[in-house]
Amino acid sequence: MLIGKNILYFTELTSTNDHAKKMVLGGTAKNGDAVIANNQTAGKGRMGRSWIAEPDAGLYTSVIIELPTTAIWATLLFGLAALNAVEKTIESGSASLKWPNDVLISGKKVCGILVEGCRSPDGINYFIVGVGINVNNNEFPAELSNKATSLFLETGENYSVSKIATQLFHEMDYLYERCKKDTGYEGFRPFAEEYRQKCMTLNKDVIITVSRNVISCRAVDIAATGGLVIKLDNDATMIVSSGEVSVRGALGYV
Numbered sequence: 001m002l003i004g005k006n007i008l009y010f011t012e013l014t015s016t017n018d019h020a021k022k023m024v025l026g027g028t029a030k031n032g033d034a035v036i037a038n039n040q041t042a043g044k045g046r047m048g049r050s051w052i053a054e055p056d057a058g059l060y061t062s063v064i065i066e067l068p069t070t071a072i073w074a075t076l077l078f079g080l081a082a083l084n085a086v087e088k089t090i091e092s093g094s095a096s097l098k099w100p101n102d103v104l105i106s107g108k109k110v111c112g113i114l115v116e117g118c119r120s121p122d123g124i125n126y127f128i129v130g131v132g133i134n135v136n137n138n139e140f141p142a143e144l145s146n147k148a149t150s151l152f153l154e155t156g157e158n159y160s161v162s163k164i165a166t167q168l169f170h171e172m173d174y175l176y177e178r179c180k181k182d183t184g185y186e187g188f189r190p191f192a193e194e195y196r197q198k199c200m201t202l203n204k205d206v207i208i209t210v211s212r213n214v215i216s217c218r219a220v221d222i223a224a225t226g227g228l229v230i231k232l233d234n235d236a237t238m239i240v241s242s243g244e245v246s247v248r249g250a251l252g253y254v
Contacts, residue, residue, distance in 0.1 A: 002032035004169030013037040016062035017130040024118040024126050031066045059133040059161050064126050068183045072226035074127045075100045075115045080195050081171040082111050089164050099201040099228050108149035110134050135159050185224045209246040
């Protein structure tokens with residue numbers, strides 16, 4: 001097992017992604033290295049959002065991975081790995097994905113992923129895959145209570161964060177080993193249908209914000225590029241990428 005073989009643990013960091021990036025830029029990173037923090041003071045989510053971390057309550061980790069693919073496919077790939085880790089932890093198939101990589105339970109976010117590229121001094125292109133899982137949180141701020149949940153809130157059980165980390169690294173390693181020799185969609189192809197089946201965004205009316213433009217449309221498929229295929233009111237279709245859009249359901253978060 002490569003991913004998680006070497007784990008660097010910290011009581012507190014500003015961001016596990018930032019620390020992993022420093023390792024890559026400093027030339028000390030190795031493929032599969034994982035950074036775990038008990039608490040993050042400046043955690044990051046997609047599109048510049050903050051990730052609120054409660055000390056001792058969640059899994060906050062970043063994995064450094066060398067994978068010959070695009071950022072969007074890495075995002076989808078490890079979103080699926082996180083979903084599988086959550087489902088095996090709670091022994092339920094009730095989790096789903098909000099494109100591209102938020103893991104949901106009961107329509108609320110339990111896990112988020114941020115994938116960033118970083119090049120080492122010796123020219124190796126790495127992906128830094130940051131994963132935050134709400135594990136034993138027993139409440140969230142009022143503004144997040146209808147969007148966020150935790151494994152504890154969904155099941156009433158407390159879980160070992162370290163065991164969840166082990167399960168996550170196992171799932172990531174499995175997908176990595178299957179995909180590392182192929183690029184782009186070819187590497188993801190064996191798991192594409194599984195992703196589609198678990199993606200709650202598909203076959204729903206959604207609202208997409210591109211820059212400052214708001215588009216009402218229907219999400220219909222995942223493209224070979226990894227983008228989301230949407231159908232407009234005039235039945236025309238287009239593909240949007242995760243780096244340029246915010247997607248939410250027409251009737252709520254999903």
